[in-house]
Amino acid sequence: MSDSTSYKIRDAARHLERHTFLTQARHPDVFLLVRRHSTELKRLFGETLGYRLIVESTFARLLKPPLPLTSPVRALHGPNGPVSPRVYQYVCLIAAALQAPGAADQWLISALVAQVRSDAATAEIVTGDSFTERRDLVTAVNLLSRFGVVNETDGSATEWGAGRNVEVLLSVNQTALSYLLANSLIMGSRADQPAHTLTRRLVEDPILDRALLTDEEERIWSRDRRTLEEQLEDLFGLHLEVRREGALPSHLQMKTCSVCIWRCEGRAPSRGMSRRTPPMNHFLGWECPGNSR
Numbered sequence: 001m002s003d004s005t006s007y008k009i010r011d012a013a014r015h016l017e018r019h020t021f022l023t024q025a026r027h028p029d030v031f032l033l034v035r036r037h038s039t040e041l042k043r044l045f046g047e048t049l050g051y052r053l054i055v056e057s058t059f060a061r062l063l064k065p066p067l068p069l070t071s072p073v074r075a076l077h078g079p080n081g082p083v084s085p086r087v088y089q090y091v092c093l094i095a096a097a098l099q100a101p102g103a104a105d106q107w108l109i110s111a112l113v114a115q116v117r118s119d120a121a122t123a124e125i126v127t128g129d130s131f132t133e134r135r136d137l138v139t140a141v142n143l144l145s146r147f148g149v150v151n152e153t154d155g156s157a158t159e160w161g162a163g164r165n166v167e168v169l170l171s172v173n174q175t176a177l178s179y180l181l182a183n184s185l186i187m188g189s190r191a192d193q194p195a196h197t198l199t200r201r202l203v204e205d206p207i208l209d210r211a212l213l214t215d216e217e218e219r220i221w222s223r224d225r226r227t228l229e230e231q232l233e234d235l236f237g238l239h240l241e242v243r244r245e246g247a248l249p250s251h252l253q254m255k256t257c258s259v260c261i262w263r264c265e266g267r268a269p270s271r272g273m274s275r276r277t278p279p280m281n282h283f284l285g286w287e288c289p290g291n292s293r
Contacts, residue, residue, distance in 0.1 A: 009037050010237045013044065016053070017203065017236070020062045021180065023148040034060045048231045049203065050196035054179050059148050061179040064200075065192060071204040078139045086133075090140035093119055095181055098150075098172050106153065109160055109168040113137065134161045141170070149177045195220050199228055202240070208247040 012033040015022060024031045034041060038055040045051040045062065052063040075082035076091075097103065097115040116137070120127045127133060138161030144150045145157075155168035194216040201208050201217075213221060221228075225242070232238040232249065241248045 005037075006234075007237075008033050009040055009044070010235065012037060012041060013235050014237075016041070016045075016060065016062045020064065021147050022060045023146075023176075024058045025148060026146060031060060044231075044235045048196075048235050049199050050193060056175060058173070059176050059179075061176075063179070067204050068197075068201060072206065076143060078143065083139060083143070084136060086136045087139045087143070089125065090116070090137050091143060092181070093125075094137075094140055094144060095149075095177060098177055099174075103172075105172050105174065107170045107172065109141075109155070109157060109170060112170065131163065134163070137161065144180075147176060147180055149173055149180055195224070195228075199231065202228065202232060202238075202247065202249050203236070206248075208249075210244075210246045 012030060015027065015030045016034065019027070022031050022034060034055060038053070038060075042053045042055075045053050050065070054061040054063065076088070077083065078087065093116045094112065097112060097119060098107070100115075117127050138157045141150060141157045145152065149172065151171045151173070153169045153171045155166055157168050157170075159166050160168050194214065198213070198217040198220050201213075210218065210221065225240075229240050232240065238249045241250055
């Protein structure tokens with residue numbers, strides 16, 4: 001494989017790890033890379049992390065099992081920053097309504113909202129028709145539109161959310177919808193392998209703390225660390241700064257965050273661990289909480 005091809009695969013892999021749901025409309029250049037190198041990306045993600053990559057004609061979805069509790073939160077972002085819990089709630093309620101048996105491929109927003117409120121009442125979830133509720137519901141619809149799950153065929157959900165007496169026709173991409181919310185049916189029933197859970201810690205967590213490893217993960221770390229390093233470099237172009245207490249994934253071309261990474265993560269470095277190397281979440285472009293302080 002040429003250096004140019006390796007670089008393109010790494011670039012595609014980094015975008016998939018960061019976004020997990022890429023669409024042809026929102027990420028045309030990266031999506032083209034993913035389509036072109038889908039066979040190799042599926043192999044690398046499967047062998048290295050135990051992740052499943054789905055590539056369709058209009059979207060690519062990287063499916064992950066539940067991440068460790070030590071992993072940083074990847075919040076959904078709306079137009080004004082991270083969305084509220086109620087927006088997450090509406091995303092799930094809308095997705096459930098659109099996936100219900102016999103659900104149509106096109107919905108009037110009035111019918112969809114009525115179904116969502118009915119389902120919420122059945123689940124004993126309190127909803128309302130205030131301006132804030134409408135705004136959160138519209139944010140959920142727009143997020144689903146961003147993922148290519150729904151399309152505003154006629155009208156604007158934003159205008160409906162502003163209280164105008166308008167109707168909106170929404171078209172549904174059932175294939176994209178079926179992969180949006182990860183579940184056991186699409187994830188498969190394969191048991192996690194310790195080598196995969198260890199590599200996920202290196203990729204998903206800002207640091208690897210050996211004190212948190214299971215006995216089997218510790219054995220793999222001691223025995224197969226060189227292999228893990230090679231796999232991470234092949235997939236993401238990552239390098240490990242290793243110390244007795246653990247390891248810090250980094251990239252040689254990264255610039256250090258403007259705020260001390262250990263303060264960003266709310267923890268102090270172990271003795272001997274460098275403060276200068278950006279962690280994986282900075283490498284993938286996730287927002288540093290320290291920059292807002």
